[in-house]
Amino acid sequence: MTRMTIEQAIHQALAEEMRRDERVFLMGEGVATKRRDLMQDFGAARVRNTPLAEAIIAGTAVGAAASGLRPVVDLLFAPFLTYAMDALVNSAGKLRYLSGGQFDFPLVALSMTGSGWCVGAQHNHNLEAMFVHAPGLKVVMPSTAADFKGLLKAAIRDDNPVLFFTDLALLHQEGEVPDGADHLVPLGQAVVRRVGADVTLVSYAKTVGVCLQAAEQLQAQGIAAEVIDLRTLKPLDETTVLRSLRKTGRLVVVTEASGLCGMAAELAALAVTRAFDALRAPVVRLTGPDAPGASSWVLEQAALPTAEAVVEAVQGMLGDAVVVREALATT
Amino acid sequence: MSAVGMTDTLCRLEAMLLIRAYEETLVEFQRGGAPGTCTSVGQEACAVGVVGALESRDRILTNHRSAAHLIARGADPGRLMAEVLGRVDGYCGGRSGSLHISAKELGVVLTSTIVGGELSMAPGVALAQKMGQGEPGGITTVFFGDGAACEGIFHESLNLAVQWQLPLLFVCENNDWQAFVHRRETMPDNAIADWAAGHGLPVATVDGNDVEAVHAAALEAVAAIRADGRPRFLELVTYRLRGHFEPDDQAYVDADELARWQARDPLQSQADRLLAQGALDADEFAQLREQAAARIEAAMVFAQASAWPDPRTLTHHVYAEQGAHS
Ligand SMILES: Cc1ncc(C[n+]2csc(CCOP(=O)(O)OP(=O)(O)O)c2C)c(N)n1
Ligand SMILES: [Mg+2]
Numbered sequence: 001m002t003r004m005t006i007e008q009a010i011h012q013a014l015a016e017e018m019r020r021d022e023r024v025f026l027m028g029e030g031v032a033t034k035r036r037d038l039m040q041d042f043g044a045a046r047v048r049n050t051p052l053a054e055a056i057i058a059g060t061a062v063g064a065a066a067s068g069l070r071p072v073v074d075l076l077f078a079p080f081l082t083y084a085m086d087a088l089v090n091s092a093g094k095l096r097y098l099s100g101g102q103f104d105f106p107l108v109a110l111s112m113t114g115s116g117w118c119v120g121a122q123h124n125h126n127l128e129a130m131f132v133h134a135p136g137l138k139v140v141m142p143s144t145a146a147d148f149k150g151l152l153k154a155a156i157r158d159d160n161p162v163l164f165f166t167d168l169a170l171l172h173q174e175g176e177v178p179d180g181a182d183h184l185v186p187l188g189q190a191v192v193r194r195v196g197a198d199v200t201l202v203s204y205a206k207t208v209g210v211c212l213q214a215a216e217q218l219q220a221q222g223i224a225a226e227v228i229d230l231r232t233l234k235p236l237d238e239t240t241v242l243r244s245l246r247k248t249g250r251l252v253v254v255t256e257a258s259g260l261c262g263m264a265a266e267l268a269a270l271a272v273t274r275a276f277d278a279l280r281a282p283v284v285r286l287t288g289p290d291a292p293g294a295s296s297w298v299l300e301q302a303a304l305p306t307a308e309a310v311v312e313a314v315q316g317m318l319g320d321a322v323v324v325r326e327a328l329a330t331t
Numbered sequence: 332m333s334a335v336g337m338t339d340t341l342c343r344l345e346a347m348l349l350i351r352a353y354e355e356t357l358v359e360f361q362r363g364g365a366p367g368t369c370t371s372v373g374q375e376a377c378a379v380g381v382v383g384a385l386e387s388r389d390r391i392l393t394n395h396r397s398a399a400h401l402i403a404r405g406a407d408p409g410r411l412m413a414e415v416l417g418r419v420d421g422y423c424g425g426r427s428g429s430l431h432i433s434a435k436e437l438g439v440v441l442t443s444t445i446v447g448g449e450l451s452m453a454p455g456v457a458l459a460q461k462m463g464q465g466e467p468g469g470i471t472t473v474f475f476g477d478g479a480a481c482e483g484i485f486h487e488s489l490n491l492a493v494q495w496q497l498p499l500l501f502v503c504e505n506n507d508w509q510a511f512v513h514r515r516e517t518m519p520d521n522a523i524a525d526w527a528a529g530h531g532l533p534v535a536t537v538d539g540n541d542v543e544a545v546h547a548a549a550l551e552a553v554a555a556i557r558a559d560g561r562p563r564f565l566e567l568v569t570y571r572l573r574g575h576f577e578p579d580d581q582a583y584v585d586a587d588e589l590a591r592w593q594a595r596d597p598l599q600s601q602a603d604r605l606l607a608q609g610a611l612d613a614d615e616f617a618q619l620r621e622q623a624a625a626r627i628e629a630a631m632v633f634a635q636a637s638a639w640p641d642p643r644t645l646t647h648h649v650y651a652e653q654g655a656h657s
Contacts, residue, residue, distance in 0.1 A: 030510055299642060
């Protein structure tokens with residue numbers, strides 16, 4: 001194990017996969033400037049600064065991916081993806097199918113999002129669910145350094161187009177990362193971050209931390225929360241969520257993204273359609289509001305789900321059960 | 332010295348000094364860890380020269396590097412700073428921060444930090460003027476960078492403006508940088524003017540560090556647009572003297588190139604011109620600087636005293652109140 005920041009984990013994953021497979025190349029606005037060492041190691045042909053033009057960056061990635069290369073494109077901030085949307089959604093997501101399976105699109109589109117930097121809604125927009133909605137695309141949004149590295153490496157090796165989102169505020173967070181170039185985390189596998197039998201808290205990216213904090217506070221009240229980090233949003237690991245839900249009977253989904261038609265809605269639907277009999281309380285969604293991200297620190301913070309809100313929601317769900325347990329404890 | 336009786340040339344120096352003081356004060360403030368801004372240090376002449384050629388009936392669109400445009404248009408530095416600090420007295424109530432400051436009351440509309448966003452909306456603003464919205468005879472000016480000219484929307488915007496004969500002034504501040512990428516990596520050298528000309532636009536390429544040259548070219552373009560209702564294109568050749576945003580160590584910038592442009596500082600050039608003409612002496616210049624610094628100091632005091640927005644207003648302004656504007 002080596003301790004490193006998430007930024008370093010991403011960089012290592014890129015370097016290792018470029019070393020492993022010469023078809024992998026990197027392009028974007030300023031990647032050759034910012035990742036100078038990769039440019040020096042792998043040459044200017046494989047680490048390319050591009051003109052400021054997301055539509056052609058993404059389009060070029062799609063064309064190159066279908067033609068034998070494995071592009072990784074850095075599209076900087078998630079809101080800029082809308083310029084790249086045609087290539088990603090209409091081309092990468094659809095042309096495998098529309099061609100009757102003649103083409104693969106092994107490409108990764110990197111972007112950053114998330115609150116904490118006061119940059120406002122044109123840099124901070126958790127729009128990952130838009131891509132979950134689009135057929136043919138995979139979507140990843142990890143929370144730990146080990147997962148960033150392992151999932152990015154797996155995404156680069158995947159033969160499908162992968163949207164890889166980085167929660168900005170996590171970039172400088174450190175974590176232990178397994179050594180060796182074969183540390184891979186398969187796409188489509190959630191992970192149980194904390195085991196508990198009373199309630200299932202599901203999240204991804206930095207709100208996993210919110211759930212873990214809440215679980216800690218709940219523990220002090222005698223409530224055992226299970227925390228699931230989805231890591232991959234699509235394909236969604238339904239098995240892990242359902243297994244937990246069958247045990248706890250209670251589901252709280254926490255996302256920074258807004259709730260309408262988002263991951264929280266999808267998980268609520270999963271619970272209702274596949275584990276209705278196990279549910280002991282209505283599903284709770286704690287999400288960002290249906291509003292663009294504000295720049296002002298106080299408004300930005302006000303939009304976020306907090307550990308306190310999670311605790312409160314769980315207490316609400318567990319109301320009776322907690323009372324019973326307290327009664328038992330006093331007898 | 333007071334604004335009364337000041338020549339236009341002197342006023343332009345004063346405006347540039349105010350912009351410089353505003354941005355340098357923010358840079359200092361941000362050293363303490365506050366979110367960084369994109370400054371227009373070195374590009375003040377572009378803003379002052381062009382905006383000074385516009386009238387109140389005209390509309391302006393700008394982008395992430397907007398402070399100079401806003402201040403040149405008469406924006407209150409205190410309210411600008413309050414916005415940058417996310418306070419309630421900012422032009423956008425703290426929702427924007429530095430990157431998308433619009434001030435409708437000043438005719439600075441639809442600021443977008445999505446590069447090319449301003450270019451996508453400008454034809455619509457000009458179309459509305461052409462179709463009778465706003466004061467008669469108004470034109471639209473859109474400020475954007477050389478990087479924005481790399482986006483496909485640049486061509487779409489120019490083409491539509493020409494085809495629909497829109498009263499639109501395109502102003503490209505070609506500062507050789509597109510965030511962390513030098514322009515030479517992204518386009519042929521004279522590409523911007525050639526592209527604009529290729530779309531059938533009359534183009535003037537001007538020294539963007541000479542505020543008088545910029546102003547003269549802008550006056551000419553604006554008059555031409557008002558006369559025939561058709562778009563014009565100004566390419567202002569300038570340079571980004573500071574980093575893309577603060578803080579930025581500019582380690583990727585060629586030191587000689589930077590030094591060459593630092594020697595062409597638009598404020599110093601304008602001061603030298605006035606000093607040579609005898610229209611200004613060294614004491615008066617120092618006094619102008621001090622006045623600018625004092626205004627900005629007061630602006631910072633105002634901004635820091637401004638309240639934070641009420642979190643309960645978080646979802647205000649997401650949707651229109653039906654009927655409120657009809
Ligand atoms: C669509 C989009 N892509 C990328 C960015 C990130 N970005 C912000 S400013 C900038 C450089 C813009 O260069 P230019 O248009 O020349 O303007 P300048 O910053 O030089 O004033 C970049 C890449 C963005 N804001 N929007
Ligand atoms: Mg530029």
